[in-house]
Amino acid sequence: MAIEYIEGDLIASGEEVVVHGCNTRGGFDTGFAGVVKKRHPAALDAYMEYHRNGGLVLGSVIWAYDGRLIGNALTQPTYGRAGKHISYAAVEACMQSIDDAARNGVPGTPFSGGFTRVSMPLIGADRGGGDWNEIERIVETTLKSVKTVVYVLPGHRPSADALSSRPRR
Template identity: 30%
Template sequence: MSEITYVRGDATAPQGKGVKLIVHVCNDLGGWGKGFVLALSRRWPEPEAAYRRWHRERAGNGFGLGAAQFVQVGPYLWVANMVGQRGMRTGSKGVPVRYEAIDAALGAVAVRAGELGASVHMPRIGCGLAGGTWARIEPIIERRLISAGVPVTVYDHG
């Protein structure tokens, strides 16, 4: 079994050859305005537009915690909008991150990455504004993606 590759760099400019899938965590409120999503939106308008439409039409389209939406932004490049946090702020119910939702969404990512023959690229998902810890996220990535044979690169801004 391979391991997660850690690099310094920008997850919106994934390294390597072949089809790439950039993965990040969204909230369940339809909000898109802070954190990694801003870097995505600076590069491509499609992921934000697709996410907002997905949320707006959520009555019958599967939008919710644990869901993943795949948006093609280039011939060999996709973005996965994963709904992995409830709300946007830490409050009486704790931090917004929902590990079980990230787990479920990464299951969908593993399937799509397999279909596309893609490698997966991400910042330290769930650990910024979502308030999660990498010690809880990393084993989920290993179980869902690495054990399925999907190459994963995690980017730390340097």
Template identity: 30%
Template sequence: MSEIIYIRGDATAPSVKGVKVIAHVCNDIGGWGKGFVLAISRRWPEPEASYRAWHRERASNDFGLGAVRFVQVEKYVWVANMIGQRGTRTGSKGVPVRYEAIDTALTRLADKALELGASVHMPRIGCGRAGGKWSRVEPLIVQRLVRRGIGVTVYDHGEGQS
């Protein structure tokens, strides 16, 4: 595979065969309640519960920018909670997205996807509520995932996603 596949649809419901990892970006302050995470929570409670526990116990774990927690939600479906934004609001330090953290998280995602023999499915990560630019995120996905032979599908939201 040499490029990202773009389709319109729901990234929480990939229709391909085999193992799938649904990847998305989370903030570093424990907030879960707006954007794509709502679509995830409508389908499975485990990713939110895992994220909240990970944040709550952050003094004794790797929770922080660039970290990833993988949560198995079905036999062949995993969700990757990737910490790629600082806070939740645009302010004096700019937009919440942190491209370096997304880059680090994508490297970890690639390792897990290769271990699982999985394809990766995602919205335009870091570009919704995090305020990022796809022109900065897309090359990271190509470099970290596509060039390692991992199939990547990016979903442009249909109804009910933000």
């Protein structure tokens, strides 16, 4: 399903289901995760509980709810300010898990019956060092049961307009 691009602040938006990329090393302090940590502490708590119990498995999604459903998608085995940390295979596995949750629900949350829309930043393409063209292809071919909305911060390159207007493969 084609991605809709919106220029704006995802966390300040009214989006009910938000997914973002995380690493499997226990780092949840910078980038989009750092913003999630401040605004949605339940997402950090869930992530850290899995970390303490050895459950940060690459390619899985840790769900948390505290006013909105947050999916901590474990797309990176490592992290850092430079280099490629993203695993495209993990992105695909996470997107499949998100598609399954959209169809079948997330137990123990108001979304136990599923959801029809999911939003995310340019997951894996900034701090993760990934190629957005490849990530976009994975997202569009894997998330078939849900409308996908990607938020791009104002002034970020590429802009939401540039991403929306370019030819698709």
